[in-house]
Amino acid sequence: MIQVKGLSKRFTKEKGLFDLNFEVKRGEVFGYIGPNGAGKSTTIRHLMGFMKPDSGYSSIDGMDCWKNAARIQEKTGYLPGEIVFLEGMTGLGFLSLVQKMRKQESIKRRDELIERFQLDINSPIRKMSKGMKQKVGIIAAFMHAPQVLILDEPTSGLDPLMQRVFIDLILEEKQNNKTILMSSHSFQEIERTCDSAGIIKDGKLVALEDMHLLRRVQRRIFEVKVKSEDDMNHILQSSLVTEVKGDRTIHVTVQGNDQEFVQLLSRCEVQHIDTRPQDLEDIFMHYYDRREVER
Numbered sequence: 217m218i219q220v221k222g223l224s225k226r227f228t229k230e231k232g233l234f235d236l237n238f239e240v241k242r243g244e245v246f247g248y249i250g251p252n253g254a255g256k257s258t259t260i261r262h263l264m265g266f267m268k269p270d271s272g273y274s275s276i277d278g279m280d281c282w283k284n285a286a287r288i289q290e291k292t293g294y295l296p297g298e299i300v301f302l303e304g305m306t307g308l309g310f311l312s313l314v315q316k317m318r319k320q321e322s323i324k325r326r327d328e329l330i331e332r333f334q335l336d337i338n339s340p341i342r343k344m345s346k347g348m349k350q351k352v353g354i355i356a357a358f359m360h361a362p363q364v365l366i367l368d369e370p371t372s373g374l375d376p377l378m379q380r381v382f383i384d385l386i387l388e389e390k391q392n393n394k395t396i397l398m399s400s401h402s403f404q405e406i407e408r409t410c411d412s413a414g415i416i417k418d419g420k421l422v423a424l425e426d427m428h429l430l431r432r433v434q435r436r437i438f439e440v441k442v443k444s445e446d447d448m449n450h451i452l453q454s455s456l457v458t459e460v461k462g463d464r465t466i467h468v469t470v471q472g473n474d475q476e477f478v479q480l481l482s483r484c485e486v487q488h489i490d491t492r493p494q495d496l497e498d499i500f501m502h503y504y505d506r507r508e509v510e511r
């Protein structure tokens with residue numbers, strides 16, 4: 217459904233997109249992840265036909281995104297990374313305008329989404345918080361029930377409750393055989409919704425994986441405080457990656473070997489255990505490093 221073939225756009229020697237290749241099949245959700253400035257929004261702008269590639273192409277439903285830009289923009293549900301609103305409008309005013317431009321008459325889906333995201337539609341957009349504006353953008357992208365959705369960091373600014381509402385919406389759309397590409401910084405969000413994911417770094421796709429494999433490279437760090445020196449030595453002698461952090465306190469890195477970790481802990485007297493979510497970019501860096509070592 218979405219195809220990117222040899223897509224290149226050179227801003228400078230190191231900045232831009234360099235020979236990107238991936239595809240998203242009909243009914244699949246594709247997560248597009250990578251550090252700041254990696255090229256996610258630039259790829260998305262090409263997919264929406266806002267930018268002309270230097271070489272290669274991208275297509276949606278068989279249509280070249282640059283050559284058929286108007287048609288692509290009309291058909292696709294698009295959420296930009298930064299939404300620009302017209303001055304002096306309310307949420308409802310904006311959504312109605314978008315509907316008119318699309319010649320969409322039914323307001324059923326729009327109102328359903330307003331209700332779901334608990335949006336105060338009569339509030340002027342200039343008085344809205346970032347999260348509220350993001351809700352307006354999400355509703356505008358979904359309300360005409362498009363077959364393809366291209367979403368640039370859709371949960372940015374949403375509170376945890378609304379992030380859940382959004383994730384449920386994605387899962388529901390997936391059930392309806394919609395094709396979705398979304399960029400994100402949240403590994404959890406991608407993990408919960410996507411069938412496959414592409415990792416971009418410095419304008420190059422460094423990994424293209426199904427989520428199963430990506431999950432296996434995700435590490436978690438546990439801080440464990442044990443009661444005795446013996447317990448501590450017991451953990452240090454295991455095959456797990458460990459680091460002493462203080463008095464009877466160890467950091468244990470767990471990556472796909474949870475069972476071994478749990479068994480080890482069951483043989484110790486644990487006083488305190490905590491886990492901190494690993495920073496997304498850290499996961500990626502580890503992933504790139506591992507790949508480079510393998511090569």
Ligand SMILES: Nc1ncnc2c1ncn2[C@@H]1O[C@H](COP(=O)(O)OP(=O)(O)OP(=O)(O)O)[C@@H](O)[C@H]1O
Binds near residue numbers: 232252255259297
């Ligand atoms: N029109 C442009 N002209 C020149 N350089 C650009 C242009 N658009 C983007 N860039 C540069 O290309 C790189 C990729 O930018 P892009 O916005 O695609 O990154 P991103 O992955 O979406 O980042 P973020 O996660 O921060 O939103 C950045 O270094 C950016 O400064």
